[in-house]
Amino acid sequence: DAKTTQPNSMESNEEEPVHLPCNHSTISGTDYIHWYRQLPSQGPEYVIHGLTSNVNNRMASLAIAEDRKSSTLILHRATLRDAAVYYCILDNAGNMLTFGGGTRLMVKP
Amino acid sequence: DVKVTQSSRYLVKRTGEKVFLECVQDMDHENMFWYRQDPGLGLRLIYFSYDVKMKEKGDIPEGYSVSREKKERFSLILESASTNQTSMYLCASSSGANVLTFGAGSRLTVL
Numbered sequence: 001d002a003k004t005t006q007p008n009s010m011e012s013n014e015e016e017p018v019h020l021p022c023n024h025s026t027i028s029g030t031d032y033i034h035w036y037r038q039l040p041s042q043g044p045e046y047v048i049h050g051l052t053s054n055v056n057n058r059m060a061s062l063a064i065a066e067d068r069k070s071s072t073l074i075l076h077r078a079t080l081r082d083a084a085v086y087y088c089i090l091d092n093a094g095n096m097l098t099f100g101g102g103t104r105l106m107v108k109p
Numbered sequence: 110d111v112k113v114t115q116s117s118r119y120l121v122k123r124t125g126e127k128v129f130l131e132c133v134q135d136m137d138h139e140n141m142f143w144y145r146q147d148p149g150l151g152l153r154l155i156y157f158s159y160d161v162k163m164k165e166k167g168d169i170p171e172g173y174s175v176s177r178e179k180k181e182r183f184s185l186i187l188e189s190a191s192t193n194q195t196s197m198y199l200c201a202s203s204s205g206a207n208v209l210t211f212g213a214g215s216r217l218t219v220l
Contacts, residue, residue: 034207
């Protein structure tokens with residue numbers, strides 16, 4: 001199974017943009033890139049997903065490299081409520097999503 | 110919004126007890142999942158189901174079983190709880206697009 005690599009932790013200042021990187025060098029042509037986040041004491045929640053083109057929604061933007069071997073989740077203006085663990089996951093359209101360790105984002109006021 | 114409801118937020122059980130963790134979703138999703146989450150190990154898939162009465166093993170099914178008698182309900186069963194099953198258990202559901210909606214979690218402590 002294709003795996004993802006993310007930094008263990010990142011820090012950001014409130015109201016600044018945050019770029020969370022993810023490497024997936026063994027991605028296959030049919031793998032979707034999913035991002036989830038987990039706020040303290042809650043289950044993970046879906047953020048965004050994409051295949052080849054960049055994607056935007058109300059929560060975030062997803063920038064996918066042209067060779068698809070990496071992607072970046074962009075939070076345009078971080079708030080204290082964005083402090084969470086962010087997971088980058090590959091989905092090969094099977095039924096199983098495998099979560100790695102994720103990136104713990106800390107947001108400073 | 111899709112809701113996934115887990116019956117108990119916190120449980121404390123004794124070694125050897127039978128434990129039922131219940132999960133209900135209200136959006137007619139075909140797929141349902143049980144994960145456990147432990148510090149340093151992330152989320153690991155225990156079992157999933159893609160239809161009523163169907164089940165598939167995930168990465169760590171040993172010591173667990175599941176039941177899906179109705180589409181909206183997916184139960185995780187620990188036949189004889191052990192201390193190494195102390196964990197946070199997370200239920201999720203999805204439609205064909207494979208976007209998961211998780212419940213709030215059930216924190217199980219086995220003494």
